[in-house]
Amino acid sequence: DVQEIWRKDHDHFLHPWTHFDSFKKDGSLIMAAAEGAYVYDASGKRYLDGIGGLWCVNIGYGRREIAEAISRQALQLAYFNPFVDTTNIPAAELAAKLAELAPGSLNHVFFTCGGSTANDTAVRLIQYYQSRRGKRDKVHVICRRDGYHGSTYLTGSMSGKPADRSPNLHFITDFVHHVSSPNVYRRPEGMSEEAFCDQLVAELEAKILELGADKVAAFFAEPVLGAGGVIVPPKGYHQKTRELCRKLDVIYVSDEVVTGFGRLGHFFASKDVFGIEPDIIICAKGLTSGYQPLGACIYSDAIHEVISAPDPDGWFTNGYTYSGHPIACAAGLANIELMEREDLCGHVREVGPYLMQQLNTLRDLPIVGDVRGHHFMMCVENVADPATKELFPDEVNIGKRIADHCERLGLIVRPIGALNIISPPLVLTRAQVDELVGILRQSIEATMKDLKA
Ligand code: PLP
Numbered sequence: 001d002v003q004e005i006w007r008k009d010h011d012h013f014l015h016p017w018t019h020f021d022s023f024k025k026d027g028s029l030i031m032a033a034a035e036g037a038y039v040y041d042a043s044g045k046r047y048l049d050g051i052g053g054l055w056c057v058n059i060g061y062g063r064r065e066i067a068e069a070i071s072r073q074a075l076q077l078a079y080f081n082p083f084v085d086t087t088n089i090p091a092a093e094l095a096a097k098l099a100e101l102a103p104g105s106l107n108h109v110f111f112t113c114g115g116s117t118a119n120d121t122a123v124r125l126i127q128y129y130q131s132r133r134g135k136r137d138k139v140h141v142i143c144r145r146d147g148y149h150g151s152t153y154l155t156g157s158m159s160g161k162p163a164d165r166s167p168n169l170h171f172i173t174d175f176v177h178h179v180s181s182p183n184v185y186r187r188p189e190g191m192s193e194e195a196f197c198d199q200l201v202a203e204l205e206a207k208i209l210e211l212g213a214d215k216v217a218a219f220f221a222e223p224v225l226g227a228g229g230v231i232v233p234p235k236g237y238h239q240k241t242r243e244l245c246r247k248l249d250v251i252y253v254s255d256e257v258v259t260g261f262g263r264l265g266h267f268f269a270s271k272d273v274f275g276i277e278p279d280i281i282i283c284a285k286g287l288t289s290g291y292q293p294l295g296a297c298i299y300s301d302a303i304h305e306v307i308s309a310p311d312p313d314g315w316f317t318n319g320y321t322y323s324g325h326p327i328a329c330a331a332g333l334a335n336i337e338l339m340e341r342e343d344l345c346g347h348v349r350e351v352g353p354y355l356m357q358q359l360n361t362l363r364d365l366p367i368v369g370d371v372r373g374h375h376f377m378m379c380v381e382n383v384a385d386p387a388t389k390e391l392f393p394d395e396v397n398i399g400k401r402i403a404d405h406c407e408r409l410g411l412i413v414r415p416i417g418a419l420n421i422i423s424p425p426l427v428l429t430r431a432q433v434d435e436l437v438g439i440l441r442q443s444i445e446a447t448m449k450d451l452k453a
Pocket of ligand 1 (some may be wrong): 295
């Protein structure tokens with residue numbers, strides 16, 4: 001009974017990121033089933049899932065192999081204490097597999113419950129590492145505005161989306177800092193992409209030197225910023241920031257929670273798309289395609305050598321009840337096996353350019369200001385005037401209005417401010433790209449009509 005579910009939901013389930021102004025006034029959309037790239041609500045209405053759950057259902061829904069791996073592991077060994085000197089087979093196997101897939105010397109894995117806890121762990125791991133090298137004051141962390149790294153106390157503070165920094169919440173500012181967003185579309189008027197890149201790199205260098213290179217522990221960067229607006233940094237940005245961090249002895253962390261596991265056509269984008277080898281890669285989401293909650297902090301031999309030496313002062317006191325959870329790791333292994341067997345990365349490299357090309361056809365609509373992203377991580381930015389890039393007033397809620405029309409017409413896209421995010425399951429076919437872009441066009445047109453009325 002849908003009314004009864006709505007009542008229970010409304011009275012008892014505080015949703016993540018709840019906006020109380022719009023909280024379930026007319027009942028939330030209840031998703032009840034899914035298959036491939038489609039989800040079905042409780043009334044049986046079908047939607048093409050243009051956001052892959054939340055950038056995570058990479059292999060698509062209803063995959064029997066994953067369900068069976070989960071069920072087998074649940075019967076075999078659902079759980080056991082992972083602390084210190086106990087392990088389980090799927091965790092060991094998955095750690096070795098990640099070490100094989102990750103670039104360079106990233107051969108060690110700390111498992112967590114998701115992306116936030118993986119970033120949180122990375123900060124603690126790096127601070128521990130710096131201290132063990134005798135650099136006790138090297139604790140500061142630099143992130144970017146528009147970056148998103150999670151929603152624990154620490155990672156919520158590392159995230160840099162201005163709209164998410166409510167004055168009614170508290171943020172850690174004594175050792176967490178931000179530099180500018182590498183948003184090419186919103187770069188200063190008249191500045192070339194190259195000059196913009198140099199300005200960003202100079203700003204990062206100035207920030208490190210202002211804090212003192214001997215005090216800065218790490219720089220955190222998503223290869224393509226996700227929730228902050230699918231921002232692909234200017235050409236050369238990754239190499240230059242990587243080089244700078246190496247020069248100033250700052251650990252470079254690539255947060256690949258969204259960009260990893262095929263979304264950009266490779267298991268990891270840092271090396272294979274952007275040509276850099278970070279010291280640490282963070283992943284979650286696509287690691288299990290959302291079938292189980294799991295995150296991982298994959299770190300280098302050099303870090304491991306330092307932290308694994310005998311510690312006369314104590315030990316690395318960090319870990320979760322569910323670190324290396326056997327069922328989640330079994331799901332991760334089955335997910336990777338399926339991705340490799342079906343060459344989903346290859347599929348993304350083949351269909352990704354088509355998705356980009358079709359989304360670009362929307363530029364003839366008078367409110368489409370920008371279409372950007374890479375392969376299966378895309379967004380459309382809607383503006384009041386593409387010539388000046390002027391935004392609609394906040395109260396127009398343009399992204400949400402368009403997403404509501406999409407929902408009515410059978411497509412899920414994610415609204416973030418003026419943007420509509422598109423991050424479909426990696427199994428999306430060309431025909432489904434056409435379906436997605438067709439509905440998005442109709443929805444933008446319907447929204448334009450509403451605004452004129
Ligand atoms: N890092 C990035 C880049 C993300 O996009 C997200 C979630 O969207 C996170 C970290 C946090 O992951 P989780 O929500 O699994 O804690």
